[in-house]
Amino acid sequence: MNALWVIFVDTWRQSRQQVVLIVLLVLLALMAGAWIALPRTIDGPGEPARIGLWISEGPADFLEELWVGTCAQARLQREGERFDAADLLDAGRLELRLGAAKAEIRLHDTTPQPRRVVEILFYLLAQLIFTLSMLLFIGASAGYFPGMLEAGAIEALLARPISRLQVFAGKYVGGLALYTVAISATYLIVFVGIGLRTGVWHTGVFFVLPLQVFTAAVLYALLAALGVATRNGLLCLLVGLGFYLVVDTALATLLQLEELGVFAESSAWGVAADVLYFGLPNFGLLKSHACASVLAAPSVAWPPFAVAAAWLLLALAFGTWKFRRTDY
Amino acid sequence: MPEAISEDAPAVEIRGLAKTYRKGIRALDGVDLAVPRGCRFGLLGPNGAGKSTLVKILISAVRPSAGSARLLGQDIRKARARVRVGYLPESPRFPRYLDAMQVCAYHGRLAGLRGQALAREVERVIERVGLGEQRRTRVPALSKGMRQLLGVAQALLGSPQLLVMDEPTDGVDPIARQRLRDLFAELGRQGATLFINSHQLAEVEASCDRVAVLHRGRILSQGPVAEIAAAVSGGGLRIRFRTGALPEALWRSLAERGAIREADDRFSMPLPDEQAAQPLIDELRAAGVPVYAIEPQRRSLEEAFLSLIREQEPSAPDPLSRETVDNRKIVEKASSVPPLAGGTGRRPREGDGDPNEGESA
Known part of the structure; x- marks a missing residue:
């Protein structure tokens, strides 16, 4: 346990020296600061009568509508409705189900409009933080394992009375913990800052964390496995970014093409969509559900979660197996 | 069930160790080796002999294909x-984001040291290798030699009973090299076992009292340095003569008997023992050649090494050939090894006879 902790702490120290990580923290701080600085409150009786967000001066209704739509989708998922590939491909069917949920929310939900606007801004902020932090985390962590495995460095490490499993686990958990702390701190700053400015203390913003950290864990496990297998930091970086960006956008792009009718006569499309949906860790959907949790926690769609969890376990299993069997 | 620690077990005990890499490359082929506790042991071998593989198996960086090994009585x-x-x-490579003391502290923690004991130990090893002034210097700012010293420092953490070193003096300047030799000698006196893998034969000869020669994954010979040298040379001596000019006919006669001509009217000749030199002196005097000095030389480790390798690989340099001797001289001159003992590149040690013993004629 001690050795695990030593490796863990060293990974933190290593991370502090990385330009990419510093950039990540600075960007997150700037983003949080900007978001906090933008809202201004005009107090009314009871709840704030109007939140004078620069963006809400005109399109407050649009934001509220977005809040209703996002809540509707999240509630459907929470109540066990299953969005499978067929649902996503059938825009009409999806719209019908969402429409019913929206109507129910409009009828029964009593959340005041100013609060809805603030919550949807939390949601949009979570979307930004999710994507940006994930890309920068890939940049920061791609070199963790290859750096540790450099000739002349790994031998000295392995010569210590610690097991390879401890070395791998320390490096993995250390890197992931660092990301978790950085992201948690960002959301805490945003929560406190916007709460002080608007009087809306929306704890739901923290529900984004489990899925966001889970997504980072999946990506980092893939990078760890690749790093152990290739010992090439640049390759890890390129594959990590490529994998995330491709997987994150591929399904969304293809679905949009489907909505446009590009694949209307292609019977193979359904099979391809299922392969994508059930075969690859769909980071786009994970992000969507993580951010929807800000409004209606918890929001989890099990197929993408289960697929990503399987990838996580496989990547960790392969990484530890490879690390334990490789000659250095 | 934890294994009982045996204080009597050899420092290193290897039985039937074999390693075959992918693509069928056989690096080790049934190595048996025992290194007693407290000795300074050198592992020798040409490039590709399997030395690094053997060392890496000992520290578990490489997994053996067959056989077993124990360090201080414990299964590796x-x-x-x-x-x-x-x-x-x-x-050795260390994290670029650490300074010299942080590197040692990091490895000290991995070795199980904590708190004040860790701080004292880090300070001790940093001072011991002479990096006191660079203690707060980041790794990228250290020279290659300093990084090597830092590598030695982290290896010394926790006063290990067994120190395994791969080319320990590689890249360090002569002063630091001498400091390391002194350090190794001190560690030896304190009872630590040194296991040195080096291609620098003179270095091994200067630092070690036992060696093993590894070739193509097999141990060709192992034992005390002197015994190996003597065994390879059949127990004989090489005696160097400094004489006046030799008549050509006499030189041809000597050359047929194995004499090798050296610079400045010197030649050396293999003889079974010192007594056998007397008839040769008489022969020289009878030919009117003045004999100014004779100097018995033990076969150097390098000669023994080359002989052993040549037995396995006829294309290897003949240790007794003129060319090899000349090349060796060049190497010895270029080396920073202090004054050669009897021309062997070996520093005198306790228990040795006078290595420069000779007699005027």
Whole structure:
């Protein structure tokens, strides 16, 4: 346990020296600061009568509508409705189900409009933080394992009375913990800052964390496995970014093409969509559900979660197996 | 069930160790080796002999294909076998974000040191290798030699009973090299076992009292340095003569008997023992050649090494050939090894006779 902790702490120290990580923290701080600085409150009786967000001066209704739509989708998922590939491909069917949920929310939900606007801004902020932090985390962590495995460095490490499993686990958990702390701190700053400015203390913003950290864990496990297998930091970086960006956008792009009718006569499309949906860790959907949790926690769609969890376990299993069997 | 620690077990005990890499490359082929505790042991071998593989198996960086090995009586497959072991890799690399003291502190923690004991130990090893002034220097700002010294420092953490070092003096300047030799000698006196893998034969001869010669994955010979040298040379001597000018006919006669001409009217000749020199002196005098000095030389480790390799590989340089001797002289001159003892590149040690013993004629 001690050795695990030593490796863990060293990974933190290593991370502090990385330009990419510093950039990540600075960007997150700037983003949080900007978001906090933008809202201004005009107090009314009871709840704030109007939140004078620069963006809400005109399109407050649009934001509220977005809040209703996002809540509707999240509630459907929470109540066990299953969005499978067929649902996503059938825009009409999806719209019908969402429409019913929206109507129910409009009828029964009593959340005041100013609060809805603030919550949807939390949601949009979570979307930004999710994507940006994930890309920068890939940049920061791609070199963790290859750096540790450099000739002349790994031998000295392995010569210590610690097991390879401890070395791998320390490096993995250390890197992931660092990301978790950085992201948690960002959301805490945003929560406190916007709460002080608007009087809306929306704890739901923290529900984004489990899925966001889970997504980072999946990506980092893939990078760890690749790093152990290739010992090439640049390759890890390129594959990590490529994998995330491709997987994150591929399904969304293809679905949009489907909505446009590009694949209307292609019977193979359904099979391809299922392969994508059930075969690859769909980071786009994970992000969507993580951010929807800000409004209606918890929001989890099990197929993408289960697929990503399987990838996580496989990547960790392969990484530890490879690390334990490789000659250095 | 934890294995009982045996204080009597050899420092290193290897039985039938074999390693075959992918693509069928056989690096080790049934190595048996025993290194007694407290000795300074050198592992020799040409490039590709399997030395690094053997060392890396000992510290579990490489997994053996067959056989077993124990360090200080513990099976190398157990992490605890490395508790009292220090290791210096060849060309050590350390995290660029650490300074010299942080590197040692990091490895000290991994070795199980904590708190004040860790701080004292870090300070001690940093001072011991002469990096006191660079203690707060980041790794990228250290020279290659300093990084090597830092590698030695981290290997010394926790006062290991067994120190495994891969080319320990590689890249260090002559002063630091001498400091390391002194350090190795001190560690030896304190009872630590040194296991040195080096291609610098003079270095091994200067630092070690036992050696093993590895070739193509097999141990060709192992034992005390002097015994190996003597065994390879059949127990004979090489005697160097400094004489006046030799008549050509006499030289041809000597050359047929194995004499090798050297510079400045010197030649050396293999003889079974010192008594056999007397008839040769008489022969020289009878030919009117003045004999100014004779100097018995033990066969150097390098000669023994080359002989052993040549037995296995006829294309290897003949240790007794003129060319090899000349090349060796060049190497010896270029080396920073202090004054050669009897021309062998070996420094005198306790228990040795006078290496420069000779007699005027």
